[in-house]
Amino acid sequence: MNTKESISTYIDSKRDEMIADLAELIRIPSVMSAPTEGCPFGENNVKALKKAEDICQKYGFYTQNCDNYAISADLLDSAEKHLGILCHLDVVPEGNGWTKPPFELTAEDGKLFGRGAIDDKGPAIAAIYAIRCVKELGLPIDKNVRLILGTNEENGSADMEYYQKKESFPPLLFTPDGSYPLINIEKGMMRIRLSHPLGDKLVSISGGAMVNAVPENAKAEVRISAETVKNAAKDHSSDVKFDIKEENGAVFISAYGKSAHASTPELGVNALTALLALLADCGVDEAKAFSKLFPFGETDGTGCGIKCSDKESGAATTVLSIAEVSDGKLVCMQDIRFPVCESCKGILSKLEAAAKAVGIDIEPVMQSEPHHVPADSGFVRTLLKVYEDVTGEKGEPIAIGGGTYVHETENGVAFGAEFPGDENNMHGADEFITEKSLLLNAKIYANAIAALCGKDDSDV
Ligand SMILES: [Zn+2]
Incomplete structure (x- = not known):
């Protein structure tokens, strides 16, 4: 033998x-x-x-x-x-x-x-x-x-x-x-906290519970008429279901997508970026800024300036995962996975430039170089x-x-x-x-x- x-x-x-x-x-x-x-x-x-x-x-x-x-x-x-x-x-x-x-x-x-x-x-x-x-x-x-x-x-x-x-x-x-x-x-992996001052239309918002997952649900309360929101929703993706309700004069929007792990965001449907896109169309300025960086359906980082790839490790991916209203700001969390051709420093400077252009502040909360x-x-x-x-x-x-x-x-x-x-x-x-x-x-x-x-x- x-x-x-x-x-x-x-x-x-x-x-x-x-x-x-x-x-x-x-x-x-x-x-x-x-x-x-x-x-x-x-x-x-x-x-x-x-x-x-x-x-x-x-x-x-x-x-x-x-x-x-x-x-x-x-x-x-x-x-x-x-x-x-x-x-x-x-x-x-x-x-x-x-x-x-x-x-x-x-x-x-x-x-x-x-x-x-x-x-x-x-x-x-x-x-x-x-x-x-x-x-x-x-x-x-x-x-x-x-x-x-x-x-x-x-x-x-x-x-x-x-x-x-x-x-x-x-x-x-x-x-x-x-x-x-x-x-x-x-x-490589990074987690970023992004914030933009709140305008007068958004009251509250919530996205996913975990930073490393595509959020399957997102919710917001707005000071916009339900009719305006419903009309705007007609033009939005059928991948996401919106539920728009008026209760005691307040208007609530819920969005339902599909979860996926942040390392494979293309397998999910991001309810939060869908909600932000809808809010942007209803004239919510802070949602417009976030939608510019994170358009619904995009997971390769084009909007936020970090798109890159190499032959061995593939392409960068990103997910906007968590959202909340805090201290008069719309605050979101972003998860980024990037190939060996980039570094945390390189990714951060590109993201910073894109964010600055739309009035969003960023702060890295976790950085890990590629292995x-x-x-x-x-x-x-x-x-x-x-x-x-x-x-x-x-x-x-x-x-x-x-x-x-x-x-x-x-x-x-x-x-x-x-x-x-x-x-x-x-x-x-x-x-x-x-x-x-x-x-x-x-x-x-x-x-x-x-x-x-x-x-x-x-x-x-
Ligand atoms: Zn294990």
């Missing part, structure tokens, strides 16, 4: 043990909670770390606890850091709508249900078994692989900020907390080759608008754990990973370790 076949046979033989270990992790509801002494993200997150540490020790890895923010587990105890695999053990709250117990593993029809099954406890188990496989098969390794398990990915990755103050990451790093084939580009690991690096090429060898599918690197666990690292890429077209209800009710995906992930990671940490590896 060659290495690939030995790995495949070994992982298949450990199926039941993998599922049992995953069940142990899913049983701990590691949702972030208030910090207590020695538990920076709550007691359950530390319990999850301890459980994972037990599992790693049971298989003979060398573990270290980083002050209950994260743990690491090394295959070799003396070799230099070389390859790192970064997963997280915290999960999002269970939410509503489950037909299975969220914090018990339920196996049914080849699916393993439970909060964290795909994000990211299942992939963490796959990584543990990949390392165990390399160890127990005695594959010829002389460079170390270090598994790093954190507990704050879902709430800002303060775990890794802390970890990086105490420890540096290995020179090669991937996270099984994204998608295959491999994510080597994560666009990029070259597609032609030996590391990326090796991982993609492993993916192709094990799955038989073509391995091309991909760019995304969202950020993964490695966004703030120097050199990390996301490699799995979702396969193209996979369904898994991530962050939703009845989250699951298929047994097949779990095993295939472990096989891919074991092959990756063999390829990157092997004795005759001169390529990387």
